[in-house]
Amino acid sequence: MDEKEIIQSSKIFSNFKFHKYKHEFKKLVEDGQSPKALFVGCSDSRVLPNLITNTGPGDLFVIRNIGNFVPEYQPDSEFHSTAAAIEYAVSVLEVEDIIVCGHSHCGAISSLFKPSITNPDLVHVKKWLELGEEPKNFIESFGLEKEETIIKTEKYSTLFQIQNLLTYPAIKRRVEEGKLFLNAWYYVLEEGKIYTYDFEKAEFSTL
Numbered sequence: 001m002d003e004k005e006i007i008q009s010s011k012i013f014s015n016f017k018f019h020k021y022k023h024e025f026k027k028l029v030e031d032g033q034s035p036k037a038l039f040v041g042c043s044d045s046r047v048l049p050n051l052i053t054n055t056g057p058g059d060l061f062v063i064r065n066i067g068n069f070v071p072e073y074q075p076d077s078e079f080h081s082t083a084a085a086i087e088y089a090v091s092v093l094e095v096e097d098i099i100v101c102g103h104s105h106c107g108a109i110s111s112l113f114k115p116s117i118t119n120p121d122l123v124h125v126k127k128w129l130e131l132g133e134e135p136k137n138f139i140e141s142f143g144l145e146k147e148e149t150i151i152k153t154e155k156y157s158t159l160f161q162i163q164n165l166l167t168y169p170a171i172k173r174r175v176e177e178g179k180l181f182l183n184a185w186y187y188v189l190e191e192g193k194i195y196t197y198d199f200e201k202a203e204f205s206t207l
């Protein structure tokens with residue numbers, strides 16, 4: 001869809017579909033938002049958090065970035081978009097769950113297995129993808145065949161991102177107090193299925 005088509009489609013929402021949500025949004029405006037979960041997903045246009053979880057307005061606080069990565073806590077004066085949204089979700093909205101959701105056919109993950117980026121127009125992409133290096137190296141150490149290595153990296157990268165979430169003091173504190181739970185998910189585009197990581201069994205299984 002180009003911009004003109006998106007405008008046309010938006011008109012269909014305003015004129016025909018919004019009425020279904022009218023009361024819901026009125027209440028959400030009056031009461032304010034109080035989502036119970038923070039969803040950290042990939043920017044990939046095929047991974048739609050509300051669609052794949054069958055949730056609606058007010059249900060999810062969402063962060064999307066390339067590769068559904070979470071940088072470690074860095075209390076400096078730089079602009080940290082992902083960290084700021086995490087802080088807001090945890091310390092203002094007081095979400096009870098954080099879901100880090102990886103997905104199949106993730107361009108960010110597969111690019112970790114390609115030659116290093118040299119295009120100067122992608123300087124921030126190159127830096128950002130460093131957040132996938134540790135899981136990539138870990139999975140590669142098992143010496144599996146390439147396709148399986150990529151799929152496993154897509155899945156298990158989410159656990160590395162959860163480790164990074166725990167470097168945020170407010171997250172660590174709330175997890176220890178039993179007020180916040182961290183979840184690793186994997187969404188398969190071609191199946192429409194979500195697999196969740198069971199920390200006791202140490203494996204992903206379907207919902």
Ligand SMILES: [Zn+2]
Nearest residue numbers: 042044106107
């Ligand atoms: Zn992706």
